[in-house]
Amino acid sequence: MGTAFGEKILNGKVALITGGGSGINLAIAERFAQQGAKVALVGRTQEKLDNAVRGIESSGGTAAGFAADVRDYDALASAVSSARSQLGELDILVCGAAGNFPAPALGMSANGFKAVVDIDLLGTFNACRAAYEHLRKPGASIVNISATQAFVPMAMQAHVCAAKAGVDMVTRTLALEWGPNGVRVNSIAPGAVDDTEGMRRLAPNEKARTFVTKMIPLGRFAEKGEIADLALFLCSDSARFITGTVMVCDGGQSLGSMFSQMLETAVGKGT
């Protein structure tokens, strides 16, 4: 994606990204910085954030890291306020901080379930709530990172399924409430994304990766940059009339390719 005459898509914008120290969120931060945004990374570990900031700066971008746990509203509000003082008025918020561990419902305690719901769902609400006063202007954009577990139930993921379904309803509700002030709110629901902590936990070996790959019509995992491209689109002026949507980026996995494969096996030929 690019603009005519080489102008950068997010020139002059300031973006705050929770969970920005690694994974998909760092890829989004890098893409936004390449496209001219100053990026504020929020995460639990300052050292991780410092490394990410150094990487962005060494590629010519502007970034700063602010340590806060998204479950702690006051710490998050203070990080948002410091980011604003250091980088300027916010235009974009990406709520990407997430937690996950695969476990059957009977293998997770109430606290285990709550830990994931608190990071993913409460953390998204907290970030939106804390950032809104700074974002409240036409052209501002919020992207919440959901997952296809929000609408496709997945065994060993009761906490994530519940949390991400909640995230998407927060997206839709805030789109209704904040649209009149010009703030757009959308979700991205990635499927299997390569080289991420989440997939290292959910598909930890080659057998599991092969199994998952077979369920994806496009035949491969996503690259982190492909999710970043979608986030860039949603935060760009090209998406100026898009709000309250959940954009799926999963190579078609959530269409139910298991059934296609079963049919292919039964009929005895490929497509």
Ligand code: COA
């Ligand atoms: N199976 C079952 N329960 C587990 C578990 C597992 N693999 N991992 C953690 N838990 C439980 C813990 O036992 C604890 O419950 P308890 O108090 O009843 O014993 C609860 O979850 C909280 O664990 P804790 O490690 O104290 O929480 P935390 O807040 O430090 O960490 C997690 C949150 C659990 C989500 C942790 O995996 C994490 O920090 N993940 C961040 C990175 C990540 O998940 N990235 C992928 C994003 S898609």
